[in-house]
Amino acid sequence: MTELRTTALHDRHEALGASFTDFGGWLMPVRYSSDLAEHHAVRTAAGLFDISHMAEFLVEGPEAGAFLDYALAGRLSAMTDDQAKYSLVLDADGGIIDDVIVYRHNPERLMVVANAGNRAAVAEAFAERSQSFDVDIDDATDHIALVAVQGPASQEILQATPGIVDLSAALGDLKYYRMAHARFAAPGEEPVPMHVGRTGYTGEDGFELYIRASSAPALWDALLAAGEPLGLVPAGLAARDTLRLEAGMPLYGHELSRDIVPAQAGLGRVVAVDKDDFVGKSGLAAVVTPDAPVLVGLACEGRRAGRAGYAVFDATDAETPVGEITSGALSPTLGHPIAMAFVPPAASAPGTTLFIDVRGTRIPATVTDLPFYRRNK
């Protein structure tokens, strides 16, 4: 067994008493105090997440945009500076290799943020796909730390954090899926570059802060110290998972995989089908069929949650399942069980009653629009 990697913030997590888990080959904090307390803190105030395990690829050169148009499903060349965009890495058959966030710093420098577990697959795809483009691709994962502040108090917390200087845009003017350039100065040290994206994975307002790994501990400390009076708590992967599920956001390996094409996961809009050519284009045309299972939300009453892998039936006495849950939990915010599942289109209309086999008991579930939770803006 290979040793798990740790982030630049590992000693901070240990000092905070975190429990750890293996996530994509990294030893990551799963919780510090309580999953539920951390979840509720993000919904009502704010949570601080170490997501440095995410992989960052710097894509630089005159054909950076053209390369990404070919390598990814979206039209990345149409981005504006300081914009962020959600996209997908597809394989030739249209299956999903990973879902990514792309930030454009300028036309010749973009950053692709991939999932930790898919770092090698994305690196391999990029190496193959870049051969006929004038572009340099640098896997900067080991040098870049990523800290997320998520929750309604996020902006106030960043504004209260000393050391965040030289912001290219006032935080109050920064729109969702936009980024600012900034610098962060640890006490007694020279400022270092930092990118501040108004992005996140919790359904709340929030920021994702990219900084060189060696400066991350000082940034973490500064954010926690400034944020604690405003309700900020460190939050782990357990809270992150229930938050993203409530927000209807897919998790690779659960809702997304190489066996799923974007339209099935409700991500058809992410694919720029009218692009000249991109990896996956020909496969998508062949694979998408009218009866392919589609991703739906399921809501239940009571407290027993259907979980990933549980079978979904269209009747209490049906012998063959129509689908399977990809993620499920008792929603901390809503108080009832929620799940995402792939089911046939005929069973996917909101309001349809389906049945989840919860360890031998079939529990009724209502097909529901995603997301389950939407913040008040």
Added chain:
Amino acid sequence: MTDLTALKYTAEHEWIALDGDVATVGITAYAADKLGDVVFVELPAVGSTVTAATVVGEIESTKSVGELYAPLTGEVLEINEAVVDDPSLVNADPFGAGWLVKLTVDPAAVADLLDRDAYISLTGGAE
């Protein structure tokens, strides 16, 4: 406060406090911590007979589902309704207010369970 040194344990992370022929059963702090926040418990029916080492209930956390095993064979005398109403008691006070069931058992069978030192060595130091 429960006297932890007087408790018996199972490898399934249950603790047992014996009073006469009544065994009070809960899960250990180690198990509660591993599960995370407990959000649902299902306990056996009062009056039912349970068999040692069989699954008699479920303890669900936000992240996972744990099974509750009967540590001993016996009849269910009482279940902790407070925990059914507020499962977070399992995390807050696993050895006290978070107890789960009381069983009428053969006291002699308790001697075969783990003592505290044996349990702590099983978990590598936690209880």
